[in-house]
Amino acid sequence: MSNLKLRxxxxxxxxxxxxxxxxxxAALSEEDSVKMAAMFKALADPVRLRLFSRVASHxxxxxxxxxxxxxxxxxxxxxxHLKKLREAGLxxxxxxxxxxxxxxxxxxxxxxxGLLATAR
Amino acid sequence: MSNLKLRxxxxxxxxxxxxxxxxxxAALSEEDSVKMAAMFKALADPVRLRLFSRVASHxxxxxxxxxxxxxxxxxxxxxxHLKKLREAGLxxxxxxxxxxxxxxxxxxxxxxxGLLATAR
DNA sequence: CACCTGCTTCGACGTCTGTCAATACAGGAG
DNA sequence: CTCCTGTATTGACAGACGTCGAAGCAGGTG
Numbered sequence: 570m571s572n573l574k575l576r577x578x579x580x581x582x583x584x585x586x587x588x589x590x591x592x593x594x595a596a597l598s599e600e601d602s603v604k605m606a607a608m609f610k611a612l613a614d615p616v617r618l619r620l621f622s623r624v625a626s627h628x629x630x631x632x633x634x635x636x637x638x639x640x641x642x643x644x645x646x647x648x649x650h651l652k653k654l655r656e657a658g659l660x661x662x663x664x665x666x667x668x669x670x671x672x673x674x675x676x677x678x679x680x681x682x683g684l685l686a687t688a689r
Numbered sequence: 690m691s692n693l694k695l696r697x698x699x700x701x702x703x704x705x706x707x708x709x710x711x712x713x714x715a716a717l718s719e720e721d722s723v724k725m726a727a728m729f730k731a732l733a734d735p736v737r738l739r740l741f742s743r744v745a746s747h748x749x750x751x752x753x754x755x756x757x758x759x760x761x762x763x764x765x766x767x768x769x770h771l772k773k774l775r776e777a778g779l780x781x782x783x784x785x786x787x788x789x790x791x792x793x794x795x796x797x798x799x800x801x802x803g804l805l806a807t808a809r
Numbered sequence: 810c811a812c813c814t815g816c817t818t819c820g821a822c823g824t825c826t827g828t829c830a831a832t833a834c835a836g837g838a839g
Numbered sequence: 840c841t842c843c844t845g846t847a848t849t850g851a852c853a854g855a856c857g858t859c860g861a862a863g864c865a866g867g868t869g
Contacts, residue, residue, distance in 0.1 A: 592732075593798065597742040599761070602735040610733035612712075614827080615722040618729075622717040634846065641719070646828055648847055667836055667845055678713065678805045685802040734857080754816065766858055768817055787815055787866055 591686040608681055611657030616640055617650045624660060624671045631672035711806040728801055731777030736760055737770045744780060744791045751792035 588608070589601035597605070612618055623637040638647045651671060654660040660671045708728070709721035717725070732738055743757040758767045771791060774780040780791045 592738065592742040593745040593793075595742070595746045597739050599735070599739070602738040602742075606733055606735040606738050609729045609738075613726055613730035613733040615719070615726045616827085618712065618722040618726050619717050619719070622712040622715070622722075625713040626715045638846095642827085643829055644846075645830080645848080649827075652847080664835080664846090669846060673713075678807050682802040682805040682807075685798045685805075687798050687802075736857085758816095762857085763859055764815090765817075765819095765860080769857080772817080784816090784865080789816060 588680060589684060591684055593687060605684060608657060608659075608677075608684075611654055611659055614650070616642055616646070617654055620647065620650055621654055621659060621673075625673045625678075631670045633668040633670050635668065637671075708800060709804060711804055713807060725804060728777060728779075728797075728804075731774055731779055732801075734770070736762055736766070737774055740767065740770055741774060741779060741793075745793045745798075751790045753788040753790050755788065757791075 589597065589605050592605075612621065619640045620637055623640075624632045627636065634647065634651065638644060640647065642650075651660065651662070655662055655671075658674055659677055661674050662669055662671050664670075709717065709725050712725075732741065739760045740757055743760075744752045747756065754767065754771065758764055760767065771780065771782070775782055775791075778794055779797055781794050782789055782791050784790075
């Protein structure tokens, strides 16, 4: 391991994924509407929303499944929902030993908020 | 302190409905997650998204059903989706003569965007 | 009144989705 | 290796959802 001097690189803001234009700017294309709908659908379930917020608000920016799985549904169901959130690009997961940790994929939230931007 | 002649009142932003705290701030309560999920669910369909964006981007801020109903599904289906959007509090409708006009319910979009606010 | 147009409601149908129990898999401990 | 714990996958099932055609209703026109 070299004594490599890690200067901090100026981090360019992980540019908010420009999936689609804001809903208010113009009539959405068929294609864009499908993409956007998929993102909203991922958050359109109470259980998923709770899981997501638990990960998002967890210290260190990540949470092990065992930390957040107490949301009133069975363990397989929790796993199912986490998979959906992963597939939607909202969460990322990593296995470390026995446990699997989830963290919020950076940028996505801001991107979604941008879709709702009021033209005003 | 006012040489402020009432030509135009300084418009206070129609305070964004504070339905729930942002997803990132803390673990969502069961109740809040249900409310939020309902709002996202309303936008979690391509057809609804297109209808909504057509209303939102229409000149004058409102659109008659006949202006926006060409989205590839039957007319009853359009009506069905508009009803959902109405029930979700995203659109308001008003009948004027033969036609029914829809407009975006003010504030809701900003409110939803607020739910996605990144703590950063 | 009868007729037409714009929109909504009804009823039915197929597909999608959330849920669970059972099972499988991965990794650490003994 | 065997056992145990944490997580994912499978399979099944009920209920929710998007869609349509048909019928209903509201308002304008003659």
